Amino acid sequence: MSKRSGTVAPLFEGAEWNFDTIQRVYGAIEQVALGDLGLDVYTNQIEIISSQQMLDAYSSNGMPLMYRHWSFGKHFMRDEQLYRKGARGLAYEIVINSDPCISYCMEDNTMALQALVIAHAAFGHNHFFKNNHLFQQWTDAPGILDYLDYARGFIARCEERYGEREVEQLLDAAHSLMQSSVFRHRRPPSPSLREERDRERERLLDAERAVHYLWDRFDRSGPASQTDAAAQERKREMDLPEENLLYFLERHSPVLQPWQREILRIVRNIAQYFYPQRQTKVMNEGCACFVHYYIMNQLHATGQLSDGAMLEILHNHSNVLTQPDFDDPRSAGLNPYALGFAMMQDIRRVCEAPTEEDHEWFPDIAGARDWRGVLKDAWANYRDESFVQQFLGPEVMRRFRLFALSDDSVDPFHTVSAIHDERGYHEIRDVFAHSLDVSVSDPDIQVIDVDLLGDRRLRLRHNRRNGVPLDPETRDATLANVRRCWGYDVVLTETG
Amino acid sequence: MGHFIDRRLNPKGKSLGNRRRFIGRVRASVKKSVDESVRRRGIADVDQSEQVSVPAKGISEPSFRHAAQGGKRQAVLSGNRTFRAGDKIQKPPGGAGKGRGREGSADGEGEDEFLFMLSRDEFLDIFFEDLELPDLVKLSLKEIAAARPQRMGYTVAGTPANLSVERTMRNAIGRRIALRRPKTRETQALEQQIRELEARVPADEAEPPELIKLREELDKAQRRQRRIPFVDPLDVRYRYFEMQPEPAANAVMFCLMDVSASMGEREKDLAKRFFVLLHLFLKQRYDKIEVVFIRHTQVASEVDEETFFHSRESGGTVVSSALNEMKAIIDARYPPSEWNIYAAQASDGENYRGDSATCAARLKESLMPLCQYFAYIEILEENEIGLMQSDDNGMELWRAYRGVADDWPNFAMKRIASPAHIYPVFRELFVRKGGLVADV
Numbered sequence: 001m002s003k004r005s006g007t008v009a010p011l012f013e014g015a016e017w018n019f020d021t022i023q024r025v026y027g028a029i030e031q032v033a034l035g036d037l038g039l040d041v042y043t044n045q046i047e048i049i050s051s052q053q054m055l056d057a058y059s060s061n062g063m064p065l066m067y068r069h070w071s072f073g074k075h076f077m078r079d080e081q082l083y084r085k086g087a088r089g090l091a092y093e094i095v096i097n098s099d100p101c102i103s104y105c106m107e108d109n110t111m112a113l114q115a116l117v118i119a120h121a122a123f124g125h126n127h128f129f130k131n132n133h134l135f136q137q138w139t140d141a142p143g144i145l146d147y148l149d150y151a152r153g154f155i156a157r158c159e160e161r162y163g164e165r166e167v168e169q170l171l172d173a174a175h176s177l178m179q180s181s182v183f184r185h186r187r188p189p190s191p192s193l194r195e196e197r198d199r200e201r202e203r204l205l206d207a208e209r210a211v212h213y214l215w216d217r218f219d220r221s222g223p224a225s226q227t228d229a230a231a232q233e234r235k236r237e238m239d240l241p242e243e244n245l246l247y248f249l250e251r252h253s254p255v256l257q258p259w260q261r262e263i264l265r266i267v268r269n270i271a272q273y274f275y276p277q278r279q280t281k282v283m284n285e286g287c288a289c290f291v292h293y294y295i296m297n298q299l300h301a302t303g304q305l306s307d308g309a310m311l312e313i314l315h316n317h318s319n320v321l322t323q324p325d326f327d328d329p330r331s332a333g334l335n336p337y338a339l340g341f342a343m344m345q346d347i348r349r350v351c352e353a354p355t356e357e358d359h360e361w362f363p364d365i366a367g368a369r370d371w372r373g374v375l376k377d378a379w380a381n382y383r384d385e386s387f388v389q390q391f392l393g394p395e396v397m398r399r400f401r402l403f404a405l406s407d408d409s410v411d412p413f414h415t416v417s418a419i420h421d422e423r424g425y426h427e428i429r430d431v432f433a434h435s436l437d438v439s440v441s442d443p444d445i446q447v448i449d450v451d452l453l454g455d456r457r458l459r460l461r462h463n464r465r466n467g468v469p470l471d472p473e474t475r476d477a478t479l480a481n482v483r484r485c486w487g488y489d490v491v492l493t494e495t496g
Numbered sequence: 497m498g499h500f501i502d503r504r505l506n507p508k509g510k511s512l513g514n515r516r517r518f519i520g521r522v523r524a525s526v527k528k529s530v531d532e533s534v535r536r537r538g539i540a541d542v543d544q545s546e547q548v549s550v551p552a553k554g555i556s557e558p559s560f561r562h563a564a565q566g567g568k569r570q571a572v573l574s575g576n577r578t579f580r581a582g583d584k585i586q587k588p589p590g591g592a593g594k595g596r597g598r599e600g601s602a603d604g605e606g607e608d609e610f611l612f613m614l615s616r617d618e619f620l621d622i623f624f625e626d627l628e629l630p631d632l633v634k635l636s637l638k639e640i641a642a643a644r645p646q647r648m649g650y651t652v653a654g655t656p657a658n659l660s661v662e663r664t665m666r667n668a669i670g671r672r673i674a675l676r677r678p679k680t681r682e683t684q685a686l687e688q689q690i691r692e693l694e695a696r697v698p699a700d701e702a703e704p705p706e707l708i709k710l711r712e713e714l715d716k717a718q719r720r721q722r723r724i725p726f727v728d729p730l731d732v733r734y735r736y737f738e739m740q741p742e743p744a745a746n747a748v749m750f751c752l753m754d755v756s757a758s759m760g761e762r763e764k765d766l767a768k769r770f771f772v773l774l775h776l777f778l779k780q781r782y783d784k785i786e787v788v789f790i791r792h793t794q795v796a797s798e799v800d801e802e803t804f805f806h807s808r809e810s811g812g813t814v815v816s817s818a819l820n821e822m823k824a825i826i827d828a829r830y831p832p833s834e835w836n837i838y839a840a841q842a843s844d845g846e847n848y849r850g851d852s853a854t855c856a857a858r859l860k861e862s863l864m865p866l867c868q869y870f871a872y873i874e875i876l877e878e879n880e881i882g883l884m885q886s887d888d889n890g891m892e893l894w895r896a897y898r899g900v901a902d903d904w905p906n907f908a909m910k911r912i913a914s915p916a917h918i919y920p921v922f923r924e925l926f927v928r929k930g931g932l933v934a935d936v
Contacts, residue, residue: 019500026498044498053503056510071557073518076511077612084613100499107504122498168517176559325575334574403576405585408568413584419576432572443560462560468567470560477558 010306011299015110022046025115028304029123032295038372039127039291042101042141046122049104054091055080057104061274062094064102065148067155067266069171092316095121097129097277099141112309116316119295124288131380132283134276144273151266154200158259170260173481174246174267181246181268182275184439203258234451241446241461244268245482248447254456255487264485278438279383286340287379290348293317293341323400334432339400343387346396347375361393384436392429394420404431409467443470445492456488464496518555519618525550526614530622531919546619549609624777645737654734667731677724678717686714747782747868748830749775750822752841753804755791756813759844763875767842768805769918770873774840777926782836788825792818794848798825815847815893816854823862832866839863840871845891852896859897864904871925872897872909 011028012021026046033039049057059076060066092113095103103121105114129135140147159167235241242248246268250261277284296313299305305313323338324331350358351371358366365374378387397420404418404427418424418431434440444463450456460482462470475492482490519526529548579585614622650663693707751771753759759767778785789804790796793811796818822839830837847855864870874894890898894909901907910921 019502022500023498026500030498045501046498047501047503049503049506050508052508053506053510056508059511059514068513068517070514070517070521070555073511073514073516074555074610076514077518078610081612104503118498164517168521172557175557179559179561323574325577326573327575331575334572400574401576402572402574403579404570404572406568406570409566411587413586416579416581416583416585417570419579419581421581424581428572431570435571441562443562445560464567466568468569469563471563474556474558474561477556478560481558 008303010309011115011304012111012309013306015112017109017111017114021111022114022118025111026118026122028299029115029119029295032298033119033123033127033291036298037291037294038376039123040130041123041126042099042130044122044126045100045102046118047102047104048107050107051083054094054104054106055083057094058091062096063148064096065145065152067148067152067171068159069175070168071172071175093117093121095125096144097125097135097139097141097273098144099130101126101129101141110312112305112312113316115299115305115309116292116296116313119292120288123295124291125284127291128280128284128287128379131376132276132280132383133381134279134383138276139273147269151270154266155263158263162259167263169484170263171267173484174264176478176481177245177249177485178267178271179442180445181244182272183244183247184275185243200262203262231449231451235449238450240450241448243444243446245445245447245460246271249482249485252450252452253486254452256485260485275438276383279385281336282340282343282384282436283379283382283387284340285337286342286344287375289317289321289337289341290344290375325401334400339396342396342399343391344375346393347371347378347391349395350393357394362391385433388429388433388436392432394425397425397428402428402432404428440465458482458486458488458490460490460492462492462494464494467496469494519614519622522550522555522610523622525554527622530614530619546614547611548614549611552610555610620776620780624780643739643741646740648736648738650733651736652733654736658734658737660733660735663733664727664731667733668727671728671731672724672726675724676720677726678721680721683714683717683721686710686717690714746784746786746834747778747836747838748786748788749778750788750790750825750837750839751804752790752792752818752822752839752843754793754813754815754818754843754846755804755807755809756793756846757808757810758813758846759875763842763844764805766875766912766915766918767873769915770842770912770922771840773918773922774838774871777922778838788822790818790821790825792821796821813846813848814851815843816851816858819855819858819863823858826866837867838869838871839867840873842873842875843893844876845874845893847891847893849892852892855893856896856900859900859907860903864900864907868906870904870907872907873921874909874911876911876913878913 011025026044033041055076057064058079059072066072092109093103093105095101101122103117103125105117105121109117129141135141155167155171238248238252246264249256250264250268253261256264296305296310296317300307300310321335321338321341322330323335347365348371350362350366351368351374354362354366368374378391382390400420402420403416404424405414406417407414418427420428444465446461446463447458448461449459460479470492479490479492526548529550530546533546533548650660690707690710693704693710697704697707753764753767755764775785775787787801789799789801791799791804791809792813792815793809794814794817795811798821799807818841826832826837859870874890897907897909901909908925910925912918912921
């Protein structure tokens with residue numbers, strides 16, 4: 001460990017924490033985070049909760065408020081069961097991408113852990129949420145809690161008016177399409193909360209006199225011809241093909257009531273809100289781990305953390321950042337915490353002490369000295385896939401002894417396509433970057449056509465990537481849910 | 497700057513609503529496993545939380561996802577030791593896809609089943625679902641022992657503690673708008689205008705007419721403000737409470753059992769199970785419940801639970817002695833105006849010759865008018881149950897009680913022979929009868 005300039009007394013001793021101490025430690029962490037690292041964060045709101053409340057938070061995607069649905073109850077019961085049996089511990093913290101940024105800390109944490117968690121969540125994740133371009137563009141941090149509050153109220157009102165059963169069935173259907181209901185390529189329309197409310201009111205008021213797409217078309221004289229031109233026109237009017245299934249159903253379903261459309265909208269908005277998090281697992285955790293590691297070391301170096309506390313922190317740090325080998329029974333693939341952290345550390349190393357190889361691989365940043373600037377730029381402007389493509393260097397690949405495996409279902413064997421050597425670096429990097437791309441790992445399903453004047457059959461298409469099919473069982477169950485929202489026949493073709 | 501909030505004292509159980517919905521969704525299968533587990537359980541631990549498993553089929557959450565097999569895939573793994581580029585690794589037989597599946601799941605959750613714990617309350621709720629206590633609320637409320645204040649709207653007079661600020665201010669606003677009381681903001685604006693004008697007009701010149709007009713306006717507005725008060729005594733409202741009679745929420749349960757030599761361990765055990773169920777059931781419904789144990793041979797006595805179930809007595813059997821004892825205890829300790837009285841009697845049906853008629857008479861005359869419900873359980877040998885299919889057959893006591901049952905709808909009688917019978921019989925005794933209300 002680094003030398004102690006040791007004139008400062010440690011901020012705390014022992015495992016017990018109280019609010020005074022936390023406040024003091026928070027101050028010290030903040031000084032390093034803002035002063036030294038120069039992070040830019042939302043105002044922090046740190047809430048101390050009990051393990052029971054942590055379980056509650058787990059079950060609703062970590063959000064402090066959520067509408068009611070049985071599936072959250074199911075998750076809650078499973079988590080509770082696992083926790084009670086001791087099969088799984090609870091997270092030390094949950095942090096929410098909102099402004100102010102809310103982080104939950106468990107009351108059972110020791111003081112050292114609280115310090116670690118505050119540095120990790122309240123500064124690491126917080127900075128990432130506030131600065132990463134995906135979060136900036138696609139999520140509305142100041143509005144999310146208001147929106148969830150509105151959503152919960154709206155759905156509760158619907159349950160009162162139309163019955164729990166009715167709402168539950170619709171939510172079941174909407175949830176099963178959630179993954180296939182994000183705008184991946186174009187910017188989602190993002191009306192403000194007020195606009196959302198107005199829209200809801202208008203919809204309810206206009207329910208009767210609304211001119212429906214269908215009837216609108218019927219008014220025109222003469223039957224629509226079934227020519228290609230008509231089909232083209234029709235597709236253009238409905239913006240087909242459409243990748244966001246719930247968005248399409250919300251706009252065009254012939255059978256849904258206005259309140260049902262609103263519920264679909266709520267579900268897809270929530271899916272969209274979480275989409276950036278799914279795209280930045282490695283970076284987000286890497287950023288948070290790097291930040292807590294740097295801050296804790298800094299505090300220890302100035303004597304503000306005692307050796308005991310630092311050892312406890314390092315112990316927890318390395319627990320979280322273990323990367324078991326591929327044949328280890330604990331292995332569940334690459335650990336985003338470990339990889340993210342290693343890459344962040346590597347960037348710092350490349351900036352400060354580049355080798356010959358680094359100059360070749362990272363000509364832009366090798367020896368740049370200003371590693372803070374380089375890291376902050378990376379955190380702001382990349383997502384997992386592009387970040388790996390840009391910054392995964394040979395040093396990290398060698399350390400993790402990465403290798404790429406390819407599998408063709410027709411072959412009786414797997415092939416090792418690349419290992420961590422001169423010839424393999426690029427391929428490993430490509431394969432890994434590709435595997436982190438959510439738009440590749442999620443099935444690509446689009447609405448391609450529907451003839452509202454004809455049989456109203458909704459046509460979906462799954463574009464197979466590399467011939468990977470859909471799981472038939474869940475596919476059929478999900479299609480049944482699409483049918484429920486569409487009201488008429490739905491067919492899915494798989495191509496490629 | 498960070499804000500710290502201590503949420504630990506916030507209400508727990510935010511997920512209760514979701515949990516309830518989930519249990520509602522799998523109700524049918526949960527009910528089945530609850531019923532099964534009750535049959536299996538010992539007496540002492542009926543009242544416990546329970547792990548139940550429900551088929552995962554009804555609660556799956558499907559979505560479009562990739563199949564585990566098929567197509568070309570690539571993955572990056574860590575920890576290479578001996579592989580070189582181009583190595584081929586034989587796939588495990590059976591086409592288990594790449595990598596190892598998780599051998600058995602650590603969480604003990606199979607593919608087809610979902611396991612979870614029901615809390616004690618949830619367990620009992622489902623257990624006693626569709627069951628109802630006959631005449632849950634005392635029929636006669638002649639003597640009302642307790643009364644509780646209840647909100648009954650608003651009044652114009654009351655104590656300051658009951659002042660309804662919201663109502664009062666609402667009335668005040670309405671009155672102020674109706675009487676057009678000038679707002680403070682308006683008078684302030686006038687004052688401001690006057691000050692500005694005054695500043696502009698030199699001291700020695702005569703005041704311009706608009707200034708005079710403004711002054712008059714201000715004066716008028718201020719007088720009007722004084723005349724029309726901000727809050728008038730007319731506006732004031734108080735919350736109003738009225739004393740409402742409280743239905744008696746206490747219950748006493750009498751357990752009567754024959755402990756003569758003819759009642760063996762088996763019979764006692766069956767009786768006990770029935771009593772336990774009844775006790776649990778009453779506990780769900782009443783705030784406070786007391787249990788009185790009366791055992792009898794040819795004489796009856798009140799005993800504690802331990803003695804009731806475990807000590808042995810020898811002697812003859814005079815059932816009416818227990819009924820007399822029960823009547824005496826009611827008279828001494830449990831005035832029927834304050835207590836809901838339930839009784840359950842278990843016996844093997846033996847009685848001293850001639851006593852059964854006395855029992856029936858005693859029940860009809862003095863006990864049934866006091867009781868909310870009286871259940872009689874006759875415990876038979878396993879091989880007897882076939883012989884006793886018909887309710888008309890039976891020993892003297894059974895036949896005598898039949899007469900009571902005909903006269904009193906809140907008297908019920910059943911026969912049991914094995915633990916498996918108890919729960920169905922219990923359900924039958926207490927099943928919710930659509931709209932059945934005892935004729936008052």
